[in-house]
Amino acid sequence: MSASDDEVLNRTGGKYVEPGGEFTRDQRYIATRVTGDGRDGWPVEPGRYRLAVSRACPWASRLIITRRLLGLEDAISMAVAGPTHDKRSWTFDLDPGGRDPVLGIERLADAYFKRFPGYDRGITVPAIVDVPTGQVVTNDYAQMGLDLITEWTAYHREGAPELYPERLRDEIDEVNALVFADVNNGVYRCGFAGSQEAYEKSYHRLFDRLDWLSERLAGQRYLVGDTITEADVRLFTTLVRFDPVYHGHFKCNRQKLTEMPVLWAYARDLFQTPGFGDTVDFDDIKRHYYEVHRDINPTGVVPLGPDLSNWLTPHGRESLGGRSFGDGTPPPPPPPAERVDPAHTPLRVG
Numbered sequence: 379m380s381a382s383d384d385e386v387l388n389r390t391g392g393k394y395v396e397p398g399g400e401f402t403r404d405q406r407y408i409a410t411r412v413t414g415d416g417r418d419g420w421p422v423e424p425g426r427y428r429l430a431v432s433r434a435c436p437w438a439s440r441l442i443i444t445r446r447l448l449g450l451e452d453a454i455s456m457a458v459a460g461p462t463h464d465k466r467s468w469t470f471d472l473d474p475g476g477r478d479p480v481l482g483i484e485r486l487a488d489a490y491f492k493r494f495p496g497y498d499r500g501i502t503v504p505a506i507v508d509v510p511t512g513q514v515v516t517n518d519y520a521q522m523g524l525d526l527i528t529e530w531t532a533y534h535r536e537g538a539p540e541l542y543p544e545r546l547r548d549e550i551d552e553v554n555a556l557v558f559a560d561v562n563n564g565v566y567r568c569g570f571a572g573s574q575e576a577y578e579k580s581y582h583r584l585f586d587r588l589d590w591l592s593e594r595l596a597g598q599r600y601l602v603g604d605t606i607t608e609a610d611v612r613l614f615t616t617l618v619r620f621d622p623v624y625h626g627h628f629k630c631n632r633q634k635l636t637e638m639p640v641l642w643a644y645a646r647d648l649f650q651t652p653g654f655g656d657t658v659d660f661d662d663i664k665r666h667y668y669e670v671h672r673d674i675n676p677t678g679v680v681p682l683g684p685d686l687s688n689w690l691t692p693h694g695r696e697s698l699g700g701r702s703f704g705d706g707t708p709p710p711p712p713p714p715a716e717r718v719d720p721a722h723t724p725l726r727v728g
Contacts (some may be wrong), residue, residue: 394671397572406499407518412506414529420508420515422529424453425516428478430486430505432468433659433718434461434666436562436615437519438504443510443611444523445716446709449535454526455480456716459503461662462669467501481507489514497585520558535685537707541608550602553609560587562616569628569674577629585632592640599700606702610648617645618658621669621684627674636688646693652708660686686723 412420412427413656420427429445431438445454457478459468467487470478477484487501495515505517516522527542564584571577591613595601601609616624620635636642648654668680702708711717 390689394570395572395673398554405503408494408514408516409518409521410516411521411525412515412529414523414532418596422532424533426509426511428455428457428507430459430468430489430507431502432459432461432503432662432666433657434615434662435503436619439615439657440611441526442458442520442525442610442657443615443653444526444541447541447606447611448526448530448538448655450526450530450533450708451713451716453508455532457507457606458716459463459486461659468503480509481512483512488512495595523556523667531562535709537703539558539606539703539706541606541611543603543607546603546607550607551611553601554557554612556587557591557609557613557616561585562590562612564622565616565620565630568630569624569671579676581630581632584630588638592638592667595644596640597698599695599698601642604700605704606648606651614645614648614654618649619663622660622664622686624683626665627671634684636684643693643695645696646689646691649689650693651702652711655689656712656718659718659722660700661719713728 384466406634408419410420412422416422427578429441431442433439442456445451445456457470458472460471463469467485469485470476470483473479481489483489485501486503486505487497488498488706489505489507489512490501492511492514502519503518504522506515507513508515518676524542530586560583564580564587567580568577568584568665571580591601598604600606617635620630624630625634635645649658664680668675669678672678
């Protein structure tokens with residue numbers, strides 16, 4: 379259950395589509411922050427926290443990419459849940475014995491209940507957990523990403539890119555707000571629409587914004603400025619799921635990503651950039667959506683396609699200029715324990 383799915387489960391007891399209605403996201407998250415000055419009681423401290431994610435979830439994938447680009451692997455460890463879940467919680471079924479080796483728990487819900495007994499909202503990923511107490515600190519995924527960028531600077535790797543430069547923050551925030559409303563959340567509004575009217579409204583809003591993005595990116599390599607920023611991270615995690623999931627499963631089918639030339643080239647450019655494609659697990663992505671959303675896909679059958687080999691074809695975006703990491707450098711290969719299972723993707727990045 380991603381930060382998009384679990385709110386629905388909490389309201390409906392396992393159903394995602396609300397008949398006759400338009401999907402509305404519950405955005406009430408645990409707003410506590412991990413900061414440099416510890417003003418919320420949770421100071422930045424290397425080794426103290428564990429980032430709970432699933433590679434299936436687009437919201438968690440933002441944190442995985444950001445952490446990797448900044449080189450925070452040694453500062454904040456990562457617990458990876460499996461791609462599927464039940465109504466109760468994400469489970470650490472990928473680990474030996476089905477238990478996270480650091481937190482010692484089988485379900486992420488345990489960390490939520492440790493801090494908030496009787497917690498009645500979604501048990502979401504991503505979440506940051508305080509290892510000494512076993513308590514969830516926050517699941518506010520948007521703020522978590524910004525805090526990794528701005529509050530953990532003392533532990534960024536040498537050569538880490540500026541993902542949220544002060545001079546561009548207003549523009550990044552503006553673009554992020556549009557992309558969230560119409561694209562990141564827009565695909566869910568299509569997929570979970572409970573009426574034809576709600577679906578068609580969401581469909582047009584989504585593709586109008588994708589057209590706007592295509593126009594914006596036709597003449598510039600990245601969304602804001604001439605380097606990768608947090609805006610690119612946020613858009614990428616939706617685009618990389620578009621053809622495997624959203625086009626068919628969520629009925630976002632005016633065009634495939636591969637039929638939108640500018641966005642397809644842009645997505646491949648990012649995918650082939652260290653820190654992006656090497657975090658993507660297409661198998662987990664497809665299993666999550668097709669197996670979990672049983673009211674949309676009752677059989678739970680997971681499609682074998684699409685062919686993914688074209689993600690490494692030339693994209694030609696270099697001609698637009700720009701420097702991926704600005705004055706910084708690409709991240710090194712991911713730690714062996716965090717590499718995506720090669721059986722889950724036919725691609726090799728970097």
